[in-house]
Amino acid sequence: DAGVTQSPTHLIKTRGQQVTLRCSPKSGHDTVSWYQQALGQGPQFIFQYYEEEERQRGNFPDRFSGHQFPNYSSELNVNALLLGDSALYLCASNLRGSGGWGEQFFGPGTRLTVL
Amino acid sequence: SQQGEEDPQALSIQEGENATMNCSYKTSINNLQWYRQNSGRGLVHLILIRSNEREKHSGRLRVTLDTSKKSSSLLITASRAADTASYFCASRQGAQKLVFGQGTRLTINP
Numbered sequence: 001d002a003g004v005t006q007s008p009t010h011l012i013k014t015r016g017q018q019v020t021l022r023c024s025p026k027s028g029h030d031t032v033s034w035y036q037q038a039l040g041q042g043p044q045f046i047f048q049y050y051e052e053e054e055r056q057r058g059n060f061p062d063r064f065s066g067h068q069f070p071n072y073s074s075e076l077n078v079n080a081l082l083l084g085d086s087a088l089y090l091c092a093s094n095l096r097g098s099g100g101w102g103e104q105f106f107g108p109g110t111r112l113t114v115l
Numbered sequence: 116s117q118q119g120e121e122d123p124q125a126l127s128i129q130e131g132e133n134a135t136m137n138c139s140y141k142t143s144i145n146n147l148q149w150y151r152q153n154s155g156r157g158l159v160h161l162i163l164i165r166s167n168e169r170e171k172h173s174g175r176l177r178v179t180l181d182t183s184k185k186s187s188s189l190l191i192t193a194s195r196a197a198d199t200a201s202y203f204c205a206s207r208q209g210a211q212k213l214v215f216g217q218g219t220r221l222t223i224n225p
Contacts (some may be wrong), residue, residue: 004157033212042203043158043214056212088155103148104213106158 002027004107006091012113013081021076025093031055031061032074032103035090043090049074058101073096096113118186121216122205129224134191138204139184145207147180149189152201161189162204191221198224204217 005024014017025032032051045058049068055079068074072093078085088111092104117142124136140147146165150158164171164180164187173177177190201220203214 002151035215037155039155040215040217042205043213045212045214048212058212073126092158101145101207103160103163105160106150109155111155 003091004005004029004091004105006089006107006110008110009108010111010113012115015081015083017081017114018079019075019081019112021078021089021091021112022073022077023091023093023107024073025091026105028096029105030072030096031094031098032068032072032099033092033094034074034076035092036060037088037090037109043054046076076084080113084114088112121219122201123219124217125220126193127222127224130194130196132194132205134198134221134223136189136202136204136221138187138189138196140187140204140206140214140216141185142206144182147178147187148205148207148213149176149178150203150205152203154200158203165169166187167195171172194221194223196223196225 006020011104033048034046037043046060047057048055052068063079064075088109090109091107120139130164135164145148148163149161152158162173162178164178175192180187199222203215205215
């Protein structure tokens, strides 16, 4: 049983560019959350998707947007990249029917470097 | 901004000793969870304690929760080199998000 998968593993972009990160939740999961983790910090909640809609959003600007597909996979898009967007981006999923409560299963993350 | 605080920020002990990490949070919670992260990779869920529970055990892990003080502690007994990692507490303040602390970097010396 595959866990949460994310792609790509690493990514290097320059300021002003746009990036798309992808996430496939664990089998049997339907809720996907995205987190940003700067070096030496704990993860910060970006937003959560459920039934293809953004259910809640953290304190991130509109440059951060997302999407969830009918197969529950999700994308995180970041426009007009800034140096400060350099971080590990983590995706997490919750068991279908849990309503987002309980344990979140995390993927290995995508390391984004903005030059 | 993050609402959790963890103490200590870094901890170094000898293999076989016990390690204790503390976490404080600021708002009412539904549950509190502890995660481990190795070398900046994905987080691994360790244990969840609900707001109406005071103590929970899982193998070598013991977690306590004091909602009156808005604090929690994680005890790892009989530490091993493989326990070297960063440990994060995360408070659940609704179904949607976890609020993480800044983490404790634990080093187990052989």
